[in-house]
Amino acid sequence: MADKRSGVRVLVGTRKGAFVLTSDGKREKWDVSGPHFGGWEIYHVKGSPADPNRLYASQSSGWFGQVMQRSNDGGKTWEPVGNKFVYDGVPGTHQWYDGTPHPWEFKRVWHLEPSLTDPDTVYAGVEDAALFHSTDGGQTWQELAGLRAHGSGPRWQPGAGGMCLHTILLDPTNPARIFIAISAAGVFRTEDGGATWQPINRGLVSPQIPEPTAEVGHCVHRIAMHRSRPRVLFMQKHWDVMRSDDGGDSWREVSGNLPTDFGFVIDVHAHEPETIFVVPIKSDSEHFPPDGKLRVYRSRTGGNEWEALTNGLPQSDCYVNILRDAMAVDSLDSCGVYFGTTGGQVYASADAGDHWAPIVRDLPAVLSVEVQTLS
Amino acid sequence: MIRVVLPAHLRILARVDGEVQLEIAGPVTQRSVLDALEARCPTLGGTLRDYVTQQRRPFVRFFACEQDLSHESPDAPLPDAVAAGVEPFLVVGAIAGG
Numbered sequence: 032m033a034d035k036r037s038g039v040r041v042l043v044g045t046r047k048g049a050f051v052l053t054s055d056g057k058r059e060k061w062d063v064s065g066p067h068f069g070g071w072e073i074y075h076v077k078g079s080p081a082d083p084n085r086l087y088a089s090q091s092s093g094w095f096g097q098v099m100q101r102s103n104d105g106g107k108t109w110e111p112v113g114n115k116f117v118y119d120g121v122p123g124t125h126q127w128y129d130g131t132p133h134p135w136e137f138k139r140v141w142h143l144e145p146s147l148t149d150p151d152t153v154y155a156g157v158e159d160a161a162l163f164h165s166t167d168g169g170q171t172w173q174e175l176a177g178l179r180a181h182g183s184g185p186r187w188q189p190g191a192g193g194m195c196l197h198t199i200l201l202d203p204t205n206p207a208r209i210f211i212a213i214s215a216a217g218v219f220r221t222e223d224g225g226a227t228w229q230p231i232n233r234g235l236v237s238p239q240i241p242e243p244t245a246e247v248g249h250c251v252h253r254i255a256m257h258r259s260r261p262r263v264l265f266m267q268k269h270w271d272v273m274r275s276d277d278g279g280d281s282w283r284e285v286s287g288n289l290p291t292d293f294g295f296v297i298d299v300h301a302h303e304p305e306t307i308f309v310v311p312i313k314s315d316s317e318h319f320p321p322d323g324k325l326r327v328y329r330s331r332t333g334g335n336e337w338e339a340l341t342n343g344l345p346q347s348d349c350y351v352n353i354l355r356d357a358m359a360v361d362s363l364d365s366c367g368v369y370f371g372t373t374g375g376q377v378y379a380s381a382d383a384g385d386h387w388a389p390i391v392r393d394l395p396a397v398l399s400v401e402v403q404t405l406s
Numbered sequence: 407m408i409r410v411v412l413p414a415h416l417r418i419l420a421r422v423d424g425e426v427q428l429e430i431a432g433p434v435t436q437r438s439v440l441d442a443l444e445a446r447c448p449t450l451g452g453t454l455r456d457y458v459t460q461q462r463r464p465f466v467r468f469f470a471c472e473q474d475l476s477h478e479s480p481d482a483p484l485p486d487a488v489a490a491g492v493e494p495f496l497v498v499g500a501i502a503g504g
Contacts, residue, residue, distance in 0.1 A: 070415055094465045094499040095453040098419060111419060111449040115457050 285334020371397025
């Protein structure tokens with residue numbers, strides 16, 4: 032039986048614009064709106080949990096840099112807001128690809144995380160890696176400079192996609208606790224609202240760096256949590272799927288029987304905190320599914336034991352990638368799962384991954400997917 | 407009156423049609439034109455010049471009178487024909503950059 036809530040709104044960022052996909056609770060028929068900001072890279076669009084009509088979008092281009100957009104009507108109309116991201120104080124240096132010091136330079140906003148309680152408060156993860164926030168609906172942005180100032184910043188280095196702060200997790204039980212992740216530095220946690228931070232990467236092993244168990248330097252691709260258990264974190268690392276049961280103080284590998292433990296996305300079922308989803312990618316140089324088969328893997332045991340979900344997904348000649356911000360889950364009674372590909376498809380499952388169907392097939396390369404459950 | 411022609415993406419962002427016409431008191435230079443342009447259209451802030459360094463963004467070019475003025479000093483006078491409003495000051499997205 033269909034959920035009594037009205038439906039879902041899927042927010043898709045692509046290489047050449049944003050798209051808004053809407054459906055009722057059955058999630059069978061879809062309306063497609065867009066492209067919004069056609070021609071611009073839309074790294075991320077996300078709605079406020081406190082006001083679903085309030086959306087924020089990161090719009091950028093190689094020509095004209097970073098623009099920020101805000102909507103107050105669920106994406107029907109947009110207005111540009113502040114785009115001035117200036118690092119606090121003297122920016123300092125991080126490691127460049129060749130190991131030499133390189134000055135921090137703002138390039139773009141990768142990820143937006145609206146406050147759980149205030150529509151006008153939103154966090155922005157940027158490249159070169161830093162965390163900014165706005166408390167006036169995006170009009171002005173201030174760096175939470177304690178992250179870069181805690182000491183390890185000069186040892187951070189860019190991953191292949193740039194040195195990006197790509198994940199921001201807000202603890203629903205403690206507004207002062209925030210987790211962020213940076214490629215390639217690792218995961219960091221604050222317990223005081225962003226004033227001070229500590230790296231939380233114990234248990235990560237990365238043979239690609241000189242000291243595989245170093246405090247920082249790990250290429251974490253994504254972390255995820257379930258709202259009901261903010262001490263339990265899941266991670267898709269450059270290689271390895273990891274889990275922490277102590278708020279990031281320690282991590283253990285849960286890759287188990289995955290065909291490859293490389294990948295970008297990871298997410299958690301809306302109602303089952305031990306059910307998690309990944310999309311294995313063949314390798315760090317071969318950014319496509321193994322054997323040309325697009326398979327979402329689901330674990331109902333919080334890792335280690337994984338099952339392939341293939342119904343409705345291409346099982347031959349599929350060589351797309353699924354980027355780190357391109358998976359999301361809705362919170363309807365039957366949990367919906369969504370992901371987008373670099374081939375421009377957005378797939379949806381209305382039954383937690385058992386069956387899949389494309390919502391759209393031919394968008395520009397998908398950079399991000401978010402979903403809002405509308406009531 | 408200074409006439410400024412923006413590329414399509416920036417006209418959409420700034421919500422202007424056609425040329426932007428600016429009145430500038432004092433020397434007509436890249437800097438004074440861009441300052442006046444950003445004052446008229448605040449959403450263009452940061453899209454042409456870096457907020458901190460005030461350097462031209464690498465894939466933005468400035469043309470006028472069939473000349474590429476991108477590498478001229480931002481304080482150099484623009485051609486008389488631009489200052490007189492006979493020729494427009496062209497903001498162009500470089501062929502590279504997309």
